[in-house]
Amino acid sequence: MEKWQLNKYVRFVLIVGMVLSVSVMTIGLAAYAIAPGSYQDVSLSPLDIPAEIGKGNPIAVIDLGILFLIATPLTRVVAALAFYVLDKETKMVGVSVLILIVIGIAVVLGAS
């Protein structure tokens, strides 16, 4: 496959991640502005976010937007990995997997 195709896939992932995360964070910030001080400005565990959004907690909405943003570069590595697998580029598949492994270690360290 050509270089511009990889660029196209990566750009698509970045745009989707950007729109999604900014939209969600903006909604959360607007909701927080309506009732500032009602909620503690402390990040929630990702597992608690859905339930807290259900309760109308704006901090949970902002957290969700932050997680979407954090996930965006990760998703573009996965997209590149899929591209390289289809293109049978063994070396770049190895590079992509190595990046994902290090991110995985960071997640484990953060969670612990």
Add this chain to the structure above:
Amino acid sequence: MDIITAVGILLFSLGAGFLGSMLGLGGGVIIIPSLSLVFGFPMHVAIGASLVGVIATSTGAASYYVQEGMSNIRLGMVLETATTVGSVIGAVIAVYTNQQLLAIAFGILLVYTSFYMVRRPERLAAPRVEEKKGYFDLAGSYIDKKDGKEVSYDVEKLDRGLGASLGAGALSGLLGVGGGLVKVPVMNIWMGVPMKAAAATSNFMMGITALAGAVIYYGYGQISPVVTGLVAVGIFAGAMSGSRIAHLVAGPLLRRLFAVVIAVIAILMFLKGLGVLTVV
């Protein structure tokens, strides 16, 4: 948080994203001193917000640079293997490091930034003379919008680039910056990548470098959602506009002005680190 603080954080973040995307930096050199000195947030909160902000700069700017073919994705990903390792190490160290020590370390980084912005030597890339493929086939090309000509280049000294990227990653995790201050000159001077492609590739890489650190900060509860949300939204807007007008701006003047501002901030950070100054 009152409305004036919120608007202030948004405005500073807008400026950070704007300048960062044009200069190949993540914007952390503006965000961290702003949050720490102007708004009085603890260094750890400032660094956590900055790391997420760096991802925002990277996402906003890279979406444009990738479309234009300026970011060398293959080179960026190969170097990311080193920056992510460095970032994880740096973030773990930072979580257990004293705030004043972090402020002094950041002050030293700012002095270097200021010096780099004034001097900023640029190596002009030698044109490709033959179609040779290195181990990862990292050679790149892009159309320079200034004169409409295609610029092709080879990538040299990958081993040195990987070593420097490890250091840039550690800097990112430790101090919450994008690491572009190290990556851009290394790619240009050591690896022979033209400055515009180096800045665009640096912007592309920053997202994944900062991600490794941001995940650890999130896990350790060092991310303040409201502050971080304001920083990210402001930076996005700045990065989107900055990357689009980068080629129209008089670079040398902008860099000198930026250098003066950074030098002043460096002095304030040193004073904070030494305990002389708490909040401006």
